[in-house]
Amino acid sequence: MxxxxxxxxxxxxxxxxxxxxxxxxxxxxxxxxxxxxxxxxxxxxxxxxxxxxxxxxxxxxxxxxxxxxxxxxxxxxxxxxxxxxxxxxxxxxxxxxxxxxxxxxxxxxxxxTFFPVLGRVLANEARNLIGVTTLFGVVLFGVALAGYVIERGIQPEKFGSIPQAMWWAVVTLSTTGYGDAIPQSFAGRVLSGAVMMSGIGIFALWAGILATGFYQEVRRGDFVRNWQLVAAVPLFQKLGPAVLVEIVRALRPRTVPAGPRI
Amino acid sequence: MxxxxxxxxxxxxxxxxxxxxxxxxxxxxxxxxxxxxxxxxxxxxxxxxxxxxxxxxxxxxxxxxxxxxxxxxxxxxxxxxxxxxxxxxxxxxxxxxxxxxxxxxxxxxxxxTFFPVLGRVLANEARNLIGVTTLFGVVLFGVALAGYVIERGIQPEKFGSIPQAMWWAVVTLSTTGYGDAIPQSFAGRVLSGAVMMSGIGIFALWAGILATGFYQEVRRGDFVRNWQLVAAVPLFQKLGPAVLVEIVRALRPRTVPAGPRI
Amino acid sequence: MxxxxxxxxxxxxxxxxxxxxxxxxxxxxxxxxxxxxxxxxxxxxxxxxxxxxxxxxxxxxxxxxxxxxxxxxxxxxxxxxxxxxxxxxxxxxxxxxxxxxxxxxxxxxxxxTFFPVLGRVLANEARNLIGVTTLFGVVLFGVALAGYVIERGIQPEKFGSIPQAMWWAVVTLSTTGYGDAIPQSFAGRVLSGAVMMSGIGIFALWAGILATGFYQEVRRGDFVRNWQLVAAVPLFQKLGPAVLVEIVRALRPRTVPAGPRI
Amino acid sequence: MxxxxxxxxxxxxxxxxxxxxxxxxxxxxxxxxxxxxxxxxxxxxxxxxxxxxxxxxxxxxxxxxxxxxxxxxxxxxxxxxxxxxxxxxxxxxxxxxxxxxxxxxxxxxxxxTFFPVLGRVLANEARNLIGVTTLFGVVLFGVALAGYVIERGIQPEKFGSIPQAMWWAVVTLSTTGYGDAIPQSFAGRVLSGAVMMSGIGIFALWAGILATGFYQEVRRGDFVRNWQLVAAVPLFQKLGPAVLVEIVRALRPRTVPAGPRI
CATH class of the missing domain: 1.20.120.540 (Voltage-gated potassium channels)
Structure with missing residues (x-):
């Protein structure tokens, strides 16, 4: 060795x-x-x-x-x-x-040290994330079908089959917008606008769920860590546990006010 | 049977x-x-x-x-x-x-099991989501009108009517950016920049509202579930209810510290 | 009348x-x-x-x-x-x-009823939102300057002045990507990649600030409303105020467990 | 002077x-x-x-x-x-x-006054932000490699080397979508769709982490400021500290109900 x-x-x-x-x-x-x-x-x-x-x-x-x-x-x-x-x-x-x-x-x-945290967040929110992904898939297929039906007569080389229309649908739903497949009919453009909105909505759902997941994770991590620190300080042992819990939760200190009147 | x-x-x-x-x-x-x-x-x-x-x-x-x-x-x-x-x-x-x-x-x-949760979040936040959607519609129309007035002389085939300008507006406001309709005048480009910013702002509003909605939902769900578990543990029954509530809220444990000094 | x-x-x-x-x-x-x-x-x-x-x-x-x-x-x-x-x-x-x-x-x-709420959120977060907007402006100008210096020799018709480069910058920073002005040099493309990342980061800041603002607003609104309801229920008047506060905060009930053991 | x-x-x-x-x-x-x-x-x-x-x-x-x-x-x-x-x-x-x-x-x-706050948020969340950026880099390289392998035979002028494919990858992963490099093969398009989704997911992670960071910062700032105000009000000194903490946390008042029954 x-x-x-x-x-x-x-x-x-x-x-x-x-x-x-x-x-x-x-x-x-x-x-x-x-x-x-x-x-x-x-x-x-x-x-x-x-x-x-x-x-x-x-x-x-x-x-x-x-x-x-x-x-x-x-x-x-x-x-x-x-x-x-x-x-x-x-x-x-x-x-x-x-x-x-x-x-x-x-x-x-x-x-x-980030990937274990990310893994826990994804695991905790798995149900919601799978749900949003399912919703994404359902909307994607539905939208590709609608785009195919609306545009296949006008642009058969771009919207001539559902797989082709799905390329347009995913580019639009993710608001990437390459610009290689663009609906020309009025109905197709109204559909496009609705697809962009749905894309933003699904994206916002994803962000909202992940924000919630991270906040839950951070809050629990802080609570456990601070409890062990605070419970060991003699000054705090006279306090009831309700106050202790509160102090623990308000921390990541350095900045806690000097002499709170207790 | x-x-x-x-x-x-x-x-x-x-x-x-x-x-x-x-x-x-x-x-x-x-x-x-x-x-x-x-x-x-x-x-x-x-x-x-x-x-x-x-x-x-x-x-x-x-x-x-x-x-x-x-x-x-x-x-x-x-x-x-x-x-x-x-x-x-x-x-x-x-x-x-x-x-x-x-x-x-x-x-x-x-x-x-996700769609009922999504439904409750959307129902709870309905007022805000309808408000943002209204704001989106108002901005979309106002922007299309401005784009039409600015660019109709320069590109009558792209901005020759409000419905046509609205296609540009929705593609820009959602930051999709197909690139088939692009303002050429200086004023039109300044307007485009402002539209992209507004689009990001509206999108951020959506994400913020949904994040809030999900967190509220998760927090209430956890509280109800954990209360029933914790209130039944004999060890915890000596504590006052204020501590109990706190413990309930800090949970989804597995990780709660072993012997807190109470 | x-x-x-x-x-x-x-x-x-x-x-x-x-x-x-x-x-x-x-x-x-x-x-x-x-x-x-x-x-x-x-x-x-x-x-x-x-x-x-x-x-x-x-x-x-x-x-x-x-x-x-x-x-x-x-x-x-x-x-x-x-x-x-x-x-x-x-x-x-x-x-x-x-x-x-x-x-x-x-x-x-x-x-x-949404726009007063939005107004309060924007007012509460004004300092942060102005800060992010300032940051956006600073990044936008800096990026346009860099793009102008890097690409003006190669594509004078697209990057021949800072205002022209700023068009590219805003289209890229907002991840709209019309595709009418694209850097051709290697340095310009590395810069573009960095700009897209910054754009996403600024966008995420915006979303994060607005999410925080909305959550603060919702939490305060709920607290005030529920306090008045709960404090009037005789059953709850035997409880100490610490519990009361907690109950108030865990609400938008309908779902509160039947007989908590107190 | x-x-x-x-x-x-x-x-x-x-x-x-x-x-x-x-x-x-x-x-x-x-x-x-x-x-x-x-x-x-x-x-x-x-x-x-x-x-x-x-x-x-x-x-x-x-x-x-x-x-x-x-x-x-x-x-x-x-x-x-x-x-x-x-x-x-x-x-x-x-x-x-x-x-x-x-x-x-x-x-x-x-x-x-915003940039110090932003600095603290970035410092507190540094670990997570570096983690997401690392994830972004790993995904970017992996995706560029896959795009290179899939498309180099079809479009050697656009995907003829990993650096070229990386340009496509960053434009797609950030959902910018200039439209100058677009996969033509079926496998390339399926890959593109997956890349767009990953881009939205990474973006959502960023937004979620920053939202969490801002909320933590705001909550701590409010707590410290309000504690000093509330603890000095004689009316509140009869209350136990647990209630005090709660009142402090529910504030940014103006709107606190007039005479809570305590």
Missing amino acids: SVLPFLRIYAPLNAVLAAPGLLAVAGLTIPDMSGRSRLALAAVLAAIWGAYLLQMAATLLKREAGGVRDRTPAIAIDVLAVLVPLAAFLLVGTPDRSLYCAVWLLKPLRDS | SVLPFLRIYAPLNAVLAAPGLLAVAGLTIPDMSGRSRLALAAVLAAIWGAYLLQMAATLLKREAGGVRDRTPAIAIDVLAVLVPLAAFLLVGTPDRSLYCAVWLLKPLRDS | SVLPFLRIYAPLNAVLAAPGLLAVAGLTIPDMSGRSRLALAAVLAAIWGAYLLQMAATLLKREAGGVRDRTPAIAIDVLAVLVPLAAFLLVGTPDRSLYCAVWLLKPLRDS | SVLPFLRIYAPLNAVLAAPGLLAVAGLTIPDMSGRSRLALAAVLAAIWGAYLLQMAATLLKREAGGVRDRTPAIAIDVLAVLVPLAAFLLVGTPDRSLYCAVWLLKPLRDS
Whole structure:
């Protein structure tokens, strides 16, 4: 285990290293790049692969000492980040093999403290989010059907089938508006306006549900953390628990007024 | 009534079956599809129709036993899902008759637990949502009028009447931006900028109102549910009701600290 | 004053009548409309004008009896809705005179209960909203300057001056994306990506501030209303005020659990 | 120090003066502007520069008297607003020198009370905002890679490398939709639809996090301010602190019911 300190690389480096790696992957796909630049980018990929190899070793050695359960995803990511590019290098012949380094996209997820929170919020709001997504699908199909019926006579090359009309519907419902398929009839334009409004409404539902989910999560996290702090302060132990609860909830202090008259 | 178990299909299947059915409807509208694929898709439609027939039978038989009131919408959806395609098949001659299977869009709404919540939120916030929609309409008309006055001399084919200008206005106000009607004058572009801003503002209002509505709904739901749980725990009965209320509100626990000092 | 009941028209009619009126105004601007349709639309405008004349009379007569202050805006809207079209009819010769009926856009604002709430929210959040708008302006100018410097050599006809670049900037920052001005250089496209992100961020700030504002408003409104109801119920008077406050806050009941153990 | 009152200009003037200054900068970049207009705009710039010179002097003189720490950013902005245009005027020969007046964009940030609040919200939510931005980057790269693989054979001039595909990805993910790069294959369009949805979801996450952040900030600010007011009212001192806390939290009063029965 004495080799561990030499293998260990600083954890955030984990995520940060992925950025130059992915940029190098992107750069290697540019067609008119000189052989020299191409070589430099390949060297960057090799160096990062080496760093990830060290990190995987450190993770696996530490694993022998510590608990396994919670760290399984981290270990899986570390192993994948080494094995997938290696396998691509050995097995894939074309220049496309550098694309497999895109597995490093997983690295930023590995040590983030945000993704567990996001996961809990999505889990708590799963019912509502699935509901809105269902609503989105229903509206999308209904709208594509209506657009198909209204416009198929006028623009058969854009609205000639429901799948084609659905392309228009999703571009409009998300208010992206590429402008490659636009209804020409009066009815089609009224429908378009209604679709845009529905899109904004569904979007607002999504935002509202996620805002609610985050606030619930933050509020519960703060309550648990502050309770433990406040309940231990002798000054506060004379107070009834109702006041204590209130104080706990009004905190993330630093700013609580000096001598409240109690 | 002994036939009921054989007729009953698993409830979520209800919603999930609609997806392949609607995809088949969409596929049947593609013009250059071979007769064989067309037949396969029609068979899919027939199979799903059969499943929905069984389900309708199960629903109607169960209805004899149970209460009628709350289940009226479910029964109506089940009956429509069977009768509308049947009527279309018998009465409509053209290939369009498969479009009538789009009535199956109602199926996902049937057993969802989200839509009642959404309905309550919309009902509670109805006043505000109608207000924002009115504001949207007023801004839309005012903006179309201004765009018409400013641009009608420059682009009579795009801004030659208020209905035409309204198409530009709704595309801009919803920030869709197809790009088929774009003001050319300086004043028209300043107006466009203001319209985009208003659109974002109205959209933000919508999101804010819905977020508020959802949070209110969630908070009330949690309070009622948790109160009944907490009030029954002997440990908590020594506490005054003020603390109880607080505990109730801080919950969806699992994570409440072990031994708070009370 | 015995003439009042005959003059009075039902208040919501106020707002609803504006819709056909504005549609008629829009219809009259369509160039290729037959003289007969044109006459019919003019008749609609005249009829609505007559209804608004009656309503103004009712409002003014009632004014003699009641208090003046709070009703000044309503009176002003009623008078404008009559006088502006009348003046336009008498003074303006061209077909444009029907456009002045657009003053009826004010009618839906007259009796709405939403706009006072919106006004209070905007007033409470004025500091934040002005701040975000300032931020928007600062980002808009900075981005237009950067776009001008980067792209003026490549596309002088689209990015040849800061005002032109600002058109691109506002279309991008609001994520409208007409597609008439698009950066071609690599730096310009990286800038565009950053602008879109900033636009989404500013939009999210707006939504967040308005959501907060609405929630504060709703919470205060509910508290005041429910306090008066709950404090009057004898059952609740044995409780300490801390519980009372809590109960008040958990309400919009109908759903409060039957017999909480207190 | 008797010269100070003559040097001092009203603080909001600070921010407001920047607007005509920046408009003049924008105007000076218009190619076909007459020499006379150009001179007038330059005179505007000179006048504003003079006003900012006076303001800097006032700020620096006041600095000798007062504390330095908190005012360092304000002093820095004032000095930059004078020195950068001066240096540009002396050192840069081309007409571009007026562009350096864009440093006045900092002026509106100087006295705003909103930006400190925004800073605190961003700092409190930094973890979540960095998380969402990371998620955005990961999705952006993954989507660009998928778009590149799917469309490079069909449209090599639009999707011929990952950087090119990333332009399409960012335009779609932010729902801007310029319409200059649009997938043509069926798989590409399904991917596009999924990207738009993800974009709306990420946007909604941003809005939800910022809404939560603002609400937390507002709630804490109100609590501290109201506590100090309420705790000093003799009428309220008979109440237990639990009620006091509640009353404090339900406030921004004016509207609290007259005589609650306690």
